[in-house]
Amino acid sequence: MDLLHTIILAVVEGLTEFLPISSTAHMGFAAKLMGMEETEYLKMFQVSIQFGAILAVVVAYWKKFFDFSNLNFYIKLAIAVIPALILGKLFDDKIEAVLGNQIAISTVLVAGGVVLLFVDNWFKKPKVMDEKEVSIKKAFTIGVWQCLAMMPGTSRSAASIIGGMTQGLSRKAAAEFSFFLAVPTMLAVTVYSLFVKTWGEATGQALKGYEMLMSSQELLLMFLIGNLIAFITAIIAIKSFIALLNKYGFRFWGIYRIVIGLALLIYFYYA
Structure with a gap:
């Protein structure tokens, strides 16, 4: 893995982390298309580079994250992240095993795209327009929905946004709560990948x-360069996504997932 690989993967992570198209899938595909060897460092990098994206959310919404008078905001995020922490630990090995199966991930990418084609029609009358109106119960339910993204290719963003819309949130409110929830979720994943998880046990170089x-x-x-680039590109993606979501909804992203997923299925089937 060289500097060019690092830059490309970081750009892919930053641009796709908060879009409903699966950053994990896109980084995996990018690595495969560049002919990168699937080393333990590459696996760890693809997980922990999310730290840069975390910082992008905090900076973009710094007033929200540093408003210590709004204790309820932190409580909701803490409760919403619990399902992912528990299930992520339980299924860590199974998730890692799927990461190398590009056919399976491409299939999930297409299936998720089909779902996104109809999301706007399913939730036409939102009742919750702002994060402050999200109850503890709704926050926990969104956190449960987020766990669907443990299947690589699903997209954490898509799962949590759709989860928010099932709870009556508008597209904008659901997207922003998804961004907020990403911070404790990805921070936990990054800390786990850097300080808790042992990589390379099967190779004898744990x-x-x-x-x-x-x-x-x-x-x-x-690693530092990758996180910096992911941070910069993620800020751009966050601002752009909210504007595009309000204007066009999810249909565009559904079509994108289907087209890319089918193309990759064909590529990896014959590769």
Whole structure:
């Protein structure tokens, strides 16, 4: 994995993390198309690079995240992230096993695209227009929906936004709550991948994520550059997505997923 690979994967992560098209799928496809070897460092990088995207949300919505008088906001996020923390730990090995199955991920990409074609018609009369109107119960339910994204190719953003719309949230409110929920969710995933999970146990060179980074100045530098690029591109994606979502809804993203998913199915089937 060289600097060019790092930059491309970081741009892909930043642009797709908050769109309903699955950043995991796109990074996996990009790595395959670039002929990258599936090393333990690459796996760890693809997970922990989300830290840059986390910072993008915090910066874009800094007034919300640093309004310490709004204790209810933090409580809702803490409760909403619980399902993902529990199920993520339970199914960690199974999730990692699917990450290398590009046919399965491409199929999920297409299936999710079909769902997005109809989402706007299913939820035409939203009742909740702002995050402040989201109850504790609704927040937890959205958190449960987010767990659907544990199947690579689903999209955490799509699952949590649709979950929000099932609870009566408008498209904008559901998208923004999805952004907010991404912070504790991805922070937990990043901390787990760097300091808790042991990578490479099957290879006999078991290391924590941070141990891999500290073993080489080059790897550490690529990790830092990757997170910086992901941060910059994620801010652009966040602002653009809200505008596009309000104007066009989900149909565009559904068509995109179907087209890309089918193209990749054909490519990986004959590769």
